Amino acid sequence: MKPSPFTYHRPTSIETTVALLAQFDDTKILAGGQSLMPMMNYRYVAPEHIIDINRVSELSGVKISGDTIRIGAMTRQRELKEHPALAALCPLINSALEWVGHIATRNRGTVGGSLSHLDPAAELPAVFTALDATLEVQSLRGTRQIPMLRWAQGYMTPDLEEDELLCAISFTSPARGHGYGFHEFARRHGDFALAAAAACIELDSSGLVQKVAIALAGVDMVPVRLSAAEQSLVGQAPELDLINAAAACASAVAGLEDVHASASYRQRIAVVMTRRAITDAVARANQEQVA
Amino acid sequence: MTQELTIELTINEKSYQRSIPVRLTLADFLRHELNLTGTHVGCEHGVCGACTVLVDGRTQRACLTLAVQADGSSITTIEGLATGEELGPLQQAFMDQHALQCGFCTPGMLTTLTEFLSENPDPTDAEVRIAISGNLCRCTGYENIVRAALQAARTLRETTPGASTPMQVDALDTDHARAQHARGAQQ
Numbered sequence: 001m002k003p004s005p006f007t008y009h010r011p012t013s014i015e016t017t018v019a020l021l022a023q024f025d026d027t028k029i030l031a032g033g034q035s036l037m038p039m040m041n042y043r044y045v046a047p048e049h050i051i052d053i054n055r056v057s058e059l060s061g062v063k064i065s066g067d068t069i070r071i072g073a074m075t076r077q078r079e080l081k082e083h084p085a086l087a088a089l090c091p092l093i094n095s096a097l098e099w100v101g102h103i104a105t106r107n108r109g110t111v112g113g114s115l116s117h118l119d120p121a122a123e124l125p126a127v128f129t130a131l132d133a134t135l136e137v138q139s140l141r142g143t144r145q146i147p148m149l150r151w152a153q154g155y156m157t158p159d160l161e162e163d164e165l166l167c168a169i170s171f172t173s174p175a176r177g178h179g180y181g182f183h184e185f186a187r188r189h190g191d192f193a194l195a196a197a198a199a200c201i202e203l204d205s206s207g208l209v210q211k212v213a214i215a216l217a218g219v220d221m222v223p224v225r226l227s228a229a230e231q232s233l234v235g236q237a238p239e240l241d242l243i244n245a246a247a248a249c250a251s252a253v254a255g256l257e258d259v260h261a262s263a264s265y266r267q268r269i270a271v272v273m274t275r276r277a278i279t280d281a282v283a284r285a286n287q288e289q290v291a
Numbered sequence: 292m293t294q295e296l297t298i299e300l301t302i303n304e305k306s307y308q309r310s311i312p313v314r315l316t317l318a319d320f321l322r323h324e325l326n327l328t329g330t331h332v333g334c335e336h337g338v339c340g341a342c343t344v345l346v347d348g349r350t351q352r353a354c355l356t357l358a359v360q361a362d363g364s365s366i367t368t369i370e371g372l373a374t375g376e377e378l379g380p381l382q383q384a385f386m387d388q389h390a391l392q393c394g395f396c397t398p399g400m401l402t403t404l405t406e407f408l409s410e411n412p413d414p415t416d417a418e419v420r421i422a423i424s425g426n427l428c429r430c431t432g433y434e435n436i437v438r439a440a441l442q443a444a445r446t447l448r449e450t451t452p453g454a455s456t457p458m459q460v461d462a463l464d465t466d467h468a469r470a471q472h473a474r475g476a477q478q
Contacts, residue, residue: 001314002335008293008313008359030357037355038336041316050313054360078349102425104343104350104403189424 003040009051014138014167017053021163022140024049029165031074031113034105059112059167062086070170073112077101077124080111089173092130092180092200096123099182102190112166118156118222120256121192123184125152126217129225130198133171139164152222175211178202179285181277184218185269187260193218194261195269197250199277201238203285209233214246214278219253219270226250226274238282247275298362302327303371313359317351318342320358321368329369329398333427340426343399344368350406369398372405380450381405381443390439392430399426404440412448416441 011017021027028047030036031054039045053059059074062083069090071080080086081097100106100114100123114124115135128148135146137160144164151159160166174180184196195218202211212233214226229249236242250270255263297310302325309324318335321327321344333339335354342353345367372379378386381401391397400423407414407422414422419440420433428436 001312001319002316002354003314005294005314008296008357010359033355033357033360034337034352037316037357038338041335041354052357052360102340103407103422104340104352104425105337107349108351108355189421 002043003037004043004046006047006050009049010055011051011053012055012057014056014058014165017051017056018139018163018165020049020051021165025162027051027162029053029116031116032076032108032110033113034101034109035113035117035119053165060110064089064173067173068170069173070168071111072168073110073115073166075111077106077109077111077114078103081106090131090180092174092182092198093124093127095180095182096127096196096198099123099184099186099190099193099196105190111169115151115169116158116160116166118152118158119192120155120221120223121194121196121218122223123182123193123196123198123217126196126215126223127182127198128169128171129223130200130213130215131171131174132213133169135166136168136170137164138167148223149225155221174200175202177285177288178211179281179283179288181280181284183273183276183280185273192260195219195250195266195273197270197273197277199274199281201233201278201281201285203238203282203289205289207237207286207289209236209238212278212281214274216250216253216270216274219250219255219266221254221256224253226253228252229274229278233278238278243275243278243282247271247278250274296359296362298359300361300363301365303367311358313357315358316354317344317356317358317361317366318353320361321353321366324358327368327370331395331398333395338427339396340399340403340423341396343402343426345402345406348406348409350403367402367405369401372401380446381408381439384439384443384446385436388435388439388442390431390435396426396428396430400428400436404443408440408444408447412444412451414440414444 026048030050030052060072063070087094133148137144179201181199184193186193198215200213204210212230216224229246232246251267255266257263299308318332321330331341333341337352337355343350344353346364419437
């Protein structure tokens with residue numbers, strides 16, 4: 001057998017889950033299992049207690065009330081990708097999910113799993129960074145709301161205590177008529193991104209940038225917001241030269257170095273992905289204005 | 292709160308009840324407990340796709356699922372994709388197009404494409420390539436696999452009215468399935 005021995009718990013409510021987390025040491029939450037199971041098969045991790053939350057139904061589903069969108073942590077990536085109302089309000093998520101793994105892994109993989117595992121190359125944490133999302137965690141001690149930018153504390157290190165459970169992520173939907181863009185470069189479709197960029201842009205009636213958010217995945221150890229690029233665009237007409245200059249800010253992000261790519265190569269790809277993401281976002285925002 | 296659990300599930304339309312260790316993966320459960328060795332185990336960490344099975348109609352990596360998590364579900368493995376002696380349209384297409392050499396990746400390719408074609412009856416070459424991007428084949432270079440997928444899609448469109456209904460999946464006894472697999476591997 002691949003994983004080392006553990007005690008298996010299968011709660012059906014958040015209440016029981018947080019009670020189990022408080023009761024036992026050395027626990028691990030099992031959601032979609034697309035990252036934890038490989039680590040257990042390798043015996044990189046050998047938790048004493050596995051708390052399987054696949055039957056905690058109150059943790060899954062997308063709730064839309066007004067312009068607030070709340071996504072349960074156990075919502076499968078596939079379910080998210082096929083949610084028509086979400087795709088209409090915030091198509092950026094759908095566009096990014098095209099790049100998340102493969103059909104079989106999206107069938108199991110969850111939103112909360114991706115956010116908790118926090119792989120630097122993961123698309124969803126970068127998208128939620130661009131959307132200024134807030135995470136909701138729960139424990140016997142109470143509930144905490146954590147902004148996405150504070151959630152990622154370091155390399156694969158979310159702001160989550162051992163007794164806490166990630167329950168949901170919520171954000172305000174970008175304004176109607178906004179434009180979005182998502183571009184990624186990976187060695188093979190579904191592989192880890194060498195660099196990916198997400199952009200969301202709102203234009204005012206005269207075509208000037210009113211609001212913009214740009215985030216990167218795969219470049220630094222955590223998802224990154226390109227604030228300098230955003231500041232250079234706000235209040236301006238998004239012309240080609242300005243977009244190129246804004247995208248160049250991506251080369252200042254500290255690049256990861258591994259067997260697949262050097263830091264400088266990642267930075268160069270990041271610039272190209274950022275330029276493409278901004279360009280798409282501007283084009284879509286312009287189209288929306290005409291329509 | 293346990294290290295052993297009894298599970299009940301349906302595999303290729305046959306019901307099973309077994310008491311198993313909680314740390315047993317679904318892939319090892321199928322192979323070691325039920326002798327359904329058509330599900331292949333390659334990397335055992337979710338990368339190669341050889342162990343892909345259909346759980347309640349949707350593909351999953353059997354190596355990344357604990358068997359206890361499949362409690363109550365209905366599973367189709369490669370052994371369930373043929374109808375008696377007759378190969379399914381996708382299997383036939385793999386034979387016609389020489390889409391397998393060593394055959395190791397084939398079970399995962401077939402289960403993956405079964406789900407994909409049931410939802411995308413008229414895919415492009417590029418869409419097929421993305422669909423099988425999570426299944427590694429080290430022999431064919433994918434060309435013939437893509438051709439086979441497109442042939443199967445054509446056959447299914449011609450034979451299935453509406454063309455969006457999932458392929459028929461029937462149960463097979465394991466001895467027959469093993470014979471079938473051996474035959475497939477010789478191609």
